[in-house]
Amino acid sequence: MLPLTRSLPSLCREEHLASGHGPAPVVPLVPGIWRIPLLRDFVNGFILRDDDGQVTLVDMGVKSSGPKVIAALGAIGSAPSDVTRLVLTHAHPDHAGGAAHVAARTGRSFDVHEDDARFAREGTSPPRDRSFLLGRLFDRVAGGQAFTPVPVERELTDGEVLPVAGGLRVVHTPGHSPGHISLLHEDSRLLITGDAIFNVRRLRWPIRAFCTDFAMTKRTAAVLGELDYDVAAFTHGPELRGNPREAIRGFLARERVG
Ligand SMILES: [Zn+2]
Numbered sequence: 047m048l049p050l051t052r053s054l055p056s057l058c059r060e061e062h063l064a065s066g067h068g069p070a071p072v073v074p075l076v077p078g079i080w081r082i083p084l085l086r087d088f089v090n091g092f093i094l095r096d097d098d099g100q101v102t103l104v105d106m107g108v109k110s111s112g113p114k115v116i117a118a119l120g121a122i123g124s125a126p127s128d129v130t131r132l133v134l135t136h137a138h139p140d141h142a143g144g145a146a147h148v149a150a151r152t153g154r155s156f157d158v159h160e161d162d163a164r165f166a167r168e169g170t171s172p173p174r175d176r177s178f179l180l181g182r183l184f185d186r187v188a189g190g191q192a193f194t195p196v197p198v199e200r201e202l203t204d205g206e207v208l209p210v211a212g213g214l215r216v217v218h219t220p221g222h223s224p225g226h227i228s229l230l231h232e233d234s235r236l237l238i239t240g241d242a243i244f245n246v247r248r249l250r251w252p253i254r255a256f257c258t259d260f261a262m263t264k265r266t267a268a269v270l271g272e273l274d275y276d277v278a279a280f281t282h283g284p285e286l287r288g289n290p291r292e293a294i295r296g297f298l299a300r301e302r303v304g
Contacts, residue, residue: 072121075277075285076234078211082118084111087284088246089140091115092238093122094211094231102131102210103148104229104238105141105281109193112147131210132156133202135240135281136223137165137172138256139193146194155199157208159218162225169195172223172258202227217273221263222252230273237275237290242267245283249297252282264301271295 072080072093082091084107091111092104101124106115116126129152134142137158145166149155158166165172171192202208202225204218212233219228219242229238239245241252242263254260271294278290286293 072118073285075279076231076236079231079234079236080118080122081279081285082107082115084108084114084144088282090279090281090283091118091144092279093118093124094214095122095124095128096211099124099128100130101128102133102208102214103129103152104133105135105240106132106144106148108140108143110144112144112151115144115148116151126152129154131208132199133208133229134158134162134166134196135229135238136226137162137170137196138223138241139171141241141281142166142169142196143193145196149197155197157200157202158196158198159216159225159227160201160203161220162223163198163201165223165225166196166198169193172225174255175257175260177260217269219263219266219269221259221261221266222257224258226263228270230275232274235274235276236279237270237273237277238279238281239270239294240281242270243280243294243297245278245280245286247283249293251301268298271298 072082074080078095080093084091089107091107094102106112119125132154134156169191202216204216206216208214215230215232217228217230219226222241226240228240228242244250244252257263275291278286
């Protein structure tokens, strides 16, 4: 018998989650761009598909996420052989954890900002902010291997526009890590903040103990209030539609940034 206290929608949701088979679900953001929920909405990757079928993948989640990224390709009718570009917003284990698996399955290497490339290649996390006790602690106990080393093909720089689905602009937003980037798809007016700003229950800063320089994280996020976009997508949390720029500007203003 069904427990009467549980609503039908919640049961359907549980069944959907429990099935665990078949293609991973993807969330359409704009035509040709999808979010891949890798740990529910808490950790996300992204798919961008050109008109000619070429696929770019952004961020690969934690170690167990690699197969989910590959399954997400199937969900949109693409294959690993369609992937022509792999991008990491930064070299942290909840973004680069699945990267080695995806590189092996697609035969591709990654584009990473030049200031995080060394960490990606080594599979180590950039230093934590030592002005916080937790940052000092993490820095001491979490040295060494953080994720499987990632093959890096190109080192990215601020302002360059990748030839992805009409142009994907690299916006260097350092602080969370030295080479952290946000990405702006100008054609569809979609921003991927990366970890510059989280949208977990509300707009918020990334956990400061996991930042290389928390003050710099807050300072460099100001640029996200200046860009033009209609959809804001987050590596942590669901997307914002409607007027996300105003929401982000409001957040930055409340935090007295920019
Ligand atoms: Zn991070």
